[in-house]
Amino acid sequence: MQIETVYLLAFFAYSLFILSVGLWGYRRASLASFALAERKMGLVVSTGTFMATFVSAVTVIGVSGYASRYGWSAAAFSCYGYALGWILLVLAAGRLHRTKLTTVPEFFYRRYGSTALRVFAALTIILMYSLVLLVQLLAMGVTLNILAGLNTSLAIVIVGLVFVTYTMLGGLAAVIRTDLVQVVLLGGGVILAACIVLARTGGAVIFSPPEPLGHFFGGNVRTTGDFIGWMLVWGLGIPTESYYLHRFYASRSANVARLQVGIGGMLVMVILLSVIVCGVGAGMLNPANHHDNSAFPYLFKNVVGGWPSVVVLFAIMSAVQSSSSGLLHIVGLYFAMDIYRQLGSRHRNLLRVSRVSTLVFGVVITLATVYVATHSSTLISLIAGISWGGMASALFVPLFAGLFWRRATRAGALASSVGGLMCAIAGFSLKQAGLISIHEIYPGLIGSAVLMLAGSALARPEASPFLEELFSSAPANSVEKQNDDLMGVLL
Amino acid sequence: MTVRLILISAACVACLPMALCILLAALDRIQKAPK
Numbered sequence: 072m073q074i075e076t077v078y079l080l081a082f083f084a085y086s087l088f089i090l091s092v093g094l095w096g097y098r099r100a101s102l103a104s105f106a107l108a109e110r111k112m113g114l115v116v117s118t119g120t121f122m123a124t125f126v127s128a129v130t131v132i133g134v135s136g137y138a139s140r141y142g143w144s145a146a147a148f149s150c151y152g153y154a155l156g157w158i159l160l161v162l163a164a165g166r167l168h169r170t171k172l173t174t175v176p177e178f179f180y181r182r183y184g185s186t187a188l189r190v191f192a193a194l195t196i197i198l199m200y201s202l203v204l205l206v207q208l209l210a211m212g213v214t215l216n217i218l219a220g221l222n223t224s225l226a227i228v229i230v231g232l233v234f235v236t237y238t239m240l241g242g243l244a245a246v247i248r249t250d251l252v253q254v255v256l257l258g259g260g261v262i263l264a265a266c267i268v269l270a271r272t273g274g275a276v277i278f279s280p281p282e283p284l285g286h287f288f289g290g291n292v293r294t295t296g297d298f299i300g301w302m303l304v305w306g307l308g309i310p311t312e313s314y315y316l317h318r319f320y321a322s323r324s325a326n327v328a329r330l331q332v333g334i335g336g337m338l339v340m341v342i343l344l345s346v347i348v349c350g351v352g353a354g355m356l357n358p359a360n361h362h363d364n365s366a367f368p369y370l371f372k373n374v375v376g377g378w379p380s381v382v383v384l385f386a387i388m389s390a391v392q393s394s395s396s397g398l399l400h401i402v403g404l405y406f407a408m409d410i411y412r413q414l415g416s417r418h419r420n421l422l423r424v425s426r427v428s429t430l431v432f433g434v435v436i437t438l439a440t441v442y443v444a445t446h447s448s449t450l451i452s453l454i455a456g457i458s459w460g461g462m463a464s465a466l467f468v469p470l471f472a473g474l475f476w477r478r479a480t481r482a483g484a485l486a487s488s489v490g491g492l493m494c495a496i497a498g499f500s501l502k503q504a505g506l507i508s509i510h511e512i513y514p515g516l517i518g519s520a521v522l523m524l525a526g527s528a529l530a531r532p533e534a535s536p537f538l539e540e541l542f543s544s545a546p547a548n549s550v551e552k553q554n555d556d557l558m559g560v561l562l
Numbered sequence: 563m564t565v566r567l568i569l570i571s572a573a574c575v576a577c578l579p580m581a582l583c584i585l586l587a588a589l590d591r592i593q594k595a596p597k
Contacts, residue, residue, distance in 0.1 A: 146568045154575035161582045165590070277565050287564055326587055333583035340576035344569065 074372070074380065078219035081381050085388055086233045092252070093237020093245045102422040105242025106173055106404055107321040116247055117322050117331035118338075120397075123250035124314050125339050126257055127394030128210030129203075131346055131387055132364050138350025139357065139366035142284025145347045147292040150340065152302040156309025157336035159471070163310055164328035166474050166541065168319045175313040175470075176409040179488075181537045182473040183481040186413055191488060193409035195465045196313050197402050199458040201436050204398045208440040210364065211391040217368045218384050224441045230391070231437030238396045239403070239429040243321060246396045253389035258342050260386025264371065265345035267379055268352030276352045284354050300510035307516065308459030311466040313405070314397040399436075403429025457499065457511075464495035464515025468523045477542050481533070483526030491519025 103109050112120070130149075138145035172178055175196070180189035208227050215226035237245050268276055275281075283289070292298050309315070315332070322328040346367075353366035353374075361369040368387065371380040407425040468487045472479040495515030501507045532538065 143565050143568055146572060150568075150572040151575055154572075154578060157576075157579040158582055161579045161586065165586060277569070280565065285564055287568060325590070326583070329583040329586060330580075333580035336579045337576045340572055344572060 074376075075218075075220045077381060078215075078384055079221070081384060082215065082219065082221075082229075082388065085385060086229070088252075089233060089249050089392060090237055092249045093241045095241070095245070095248075102425070104244045105422055105425055106408075107317075108243045108247055110171075110321055111323055112247065112318065112321045112327065113323055114327050114330055114334075116251060117318060117327055118335045119254045120247040120250040120393075121315065121318060121331040121335040122339055122342075123254040123257065123389070123393035124318075124397040125335065125394075126254075126342055126390050128207045128387075128391045130343060131257070131261065131390045132210040132214065132367060134343065135346050135350035135353065135367040136362075136364040137290060138284075138347045139353040139362040141290030142280060142286065142351050142354060143347065144286055144289035144292050145350060146344075147287050147298055148290065148301055149305065149347075150343060151298075152305025153309065153339070153343065154336065155302055155306030157332050159306065159310035160315055160332045161329050163316065163471065163474055164319045164322075164332060165325040167316055168322055168325045168328040170320075170537075170541065172320060174320075174405050174408050175316050176405060178473065179469060179484065181535075182541070183469075183479075183484045184533060184535070185481045185485060188469070188481070188485050188488060189409055190413055191485075192466060192469075193405045195462065195488075195492065196405055197410075197432075199462045200313075200398045200402050201432065201439075202458045204395055204402070204436050205440045205443060207391050207395045207398070208437060209444055211388070212440070212444050213364055214368045214384070214387050214391075217365050218372050218380065223444050227440050227444060228437060230388075230395075231433065231440070234392050234396045235399065235430060235433030235437065238399045239426050239433065242404070242425070243317075243400055246393075246400050247321075249396065250393045253393040257386045257389040257393070258338065260382045260389070261342050261345045261349070264367075264379065264383050264386065265348040267375055268349050268356075268370075271375065272352055272355055276348055276355065280351055281355060284351050296509070300512060303516065304460050304463065304510065304512050307467045307512070308463040311462050311470055313401045317401060399429060399433050402432045406432065460499075460510065460512040460515060461492060461495050463512060464519055465489075465492040467491075467516065468519040472523050472527075474541070476527075477538070478527055478532060479523065480527045480530055482529055483523040486526040487519045487523035490522040491515050494518030 134145055134149055137148060141148075167178065170178060170181070172181065174193075176189040176192040179192050180186060208231060211230045212223040212227040215221045215230075216223045237249065279285075288294070288298075292301060318331065319328040322331065349367055349370065353370040354362055356374045357366055357370055368383065371383040404425050406428040407421055411424055411428070412421065465488050468491060469479075469484040472487070473484065492515070494517070495511045498507065498509070498511035498514035502509070502511060
């Protein structure tokens with residue numbers, strides 16, 4: 072049997088399995104289950120879903136592709152920024168969990184008393200996530216084309232069909248259960264792949280990489296300023312990502328909310344370093360025309376060959392599907408709760424609206440990806456960086472000021488959010504025109520912070536029970552006290 | 563040498579979020595303790 076046939080069979084078997092988990096979620100459907108998995112996520116499930124959501128095509132395809140060209144400077148590009156992002160997520164987790172809200176834009180509404188900010192935040196999230204979802208699908212299409220010879224557009228449509236269906240049917244309940252399976256496949260697959268690359272290069276990928284691949288600086292990280300810039304892109308973009316923040320609401324306790332990031336982060340770093348090993352190995356072993364997004368799949372199909380390439384296919388599919396379902400779930404749910412619900416009657420069936428919007432967005436984005444696949448080609452990680460920078464510029468300051476600075480006001484938050492995004496867009500445009508060389512996140516964040524301070528100076532924040540409870544020093548209720556002891560959670 | 567330093571430093575920064583979890587849990591416990 073030809074290897075391409077094996078890949079196709081593996082792909083269809085995997086897709087059917089994931090769909091079946093989604094159908095299981097559908098039979099247990101309720102809005103609480105669809106939106107928040109009934110707020111019962113324990114440590115194992117939450118860590119698994121955090122990891123699966125975090126490790127996406129950006130990590131597996133994008134970072135390995137980057138590493139195949141620029142070597143170990145991929146670590147400077149990613150590792151430290153990711154860790155900063157996790158630190159800030161841990162800081163936010165407990166407070167956000169204890170608000171017992173349903174969506175991230177809802178936090179902005181309750182904290183600042185602004186429906187406009189709620190809707191603006193939701194629109195920003197939906198737009199940025201649609202871009203990132205497009206990138207994920209593109210990665211999957213490229214991979215299936217390289218590995219199985221499947222037409223890129225057809226591959227995109229089939230992958231889209233699978234994750235749109237199970238996300239629409241089961242919501243977060245289905246997403247977190249499929250994530251648990253997918254994290255084992257992607258983690259195991261990537262670590263196995265790294266071991267194979269280590270063996271194939273005789274350890275040279277770590278101990279003596281060839282000259283252009285062994286430096287800390289390189290690629291898009293040529294100076295300390297670049298390093299700090301990319302650290303800010305990931306470090307301040309990650310803690311504004313709704314698909315992590317949303318899981319804090321769904322966690323059983325504040326400690327579970329934090330620990331999923333604490334433990335998950337350590338394990339993701341192992342996966343990330345394994346991906347970089349594979350990427351640098353591809354840089355050493357692949358022909359020069361495969362030092363790009365195709366590096367990782369090409370390495371295992373054409374250079375290593377055999378059964379490991381099937382394992383790698385599962386790893387890549389799992390990374391893409393898990394992140395895509397997390398993204399789409401947020402898009403569909405937030406459209407229903409933060410935009411649709413704000414426009415009209417509050418008595419509509421929100422579960423049905425969430426499902427319909429998930430379906431519509433999923434289909435539109437899949438078709439848009441087919442179009443993009445036939446018209447352009449850019450490094451996946453850089454596209455994600457643009458949307459991450461935009462998200463950070465729009466949401467980081469209002470979110471963290473809202474959580475930790477009592478003095479932050481509605482005017483400050485609105486100015487900060489809208490103004491930050493405008494500054495980032497202006498910065499990006501100026502950089503494209505060659506007028507400035509700094510990353511757009513600098514003007515975005517600086518603008519956002521200045522506007523928050525200026526806007527908040529104009530008036531005092533309005534008193535509210537939500538504000539009092541958020542900044543109270545003894546936040547946990549009696550039920551959560553029993554469940555929330557750290558050792559109890561870990562053991 | 564560079565690669566080894568990268569691996570060690572990446573491992574160290576990856577542990578920081580976990581350390582923060584433990585610290586915040588301890589602070590929560592202190593705040594909840596009867597005065």
